[in-house]
Amino acid sequence: MTSITWEEPFCGEGNNCFRLGTDDDGNGYIAVAGQEDRHLTDTHEALRTLIRDIKAGKADHLL
Template identity: 40%
Template sequence: MSEIKWQEPMCAGGGNACLQIGHAPDGTPILRETARPTELIRTTSQGLRNLIEAAKRGELDHLL
């Protein structure tokens, strides 16, 4: 999976709970935790957009 272009990790509070978002060569968005780099979540652009928009609206706050 070295073909994936990863963004810099987003870490909470300077800890090791880091999330990375990348794109496969075909444009598929992929997410992973840096502590588990081989466990990948593939989604669609619309799925990722829906997740980000729901988080912005606070709809996922109950999960924290």
């Protein structure tokens, strides 16, 4: 089982909270805060780009 290091939750308006994580192999993870066992996996850079766009207001409807 891969060990994931989770960052502190990021919460947008309306209590939409998610967490980012990484593992030792450089994979990136994203999950709804409190549901980390049900995460999405992609490259760290792909998820970083997604989160930057969400934080910039380009995709907050996804939350």
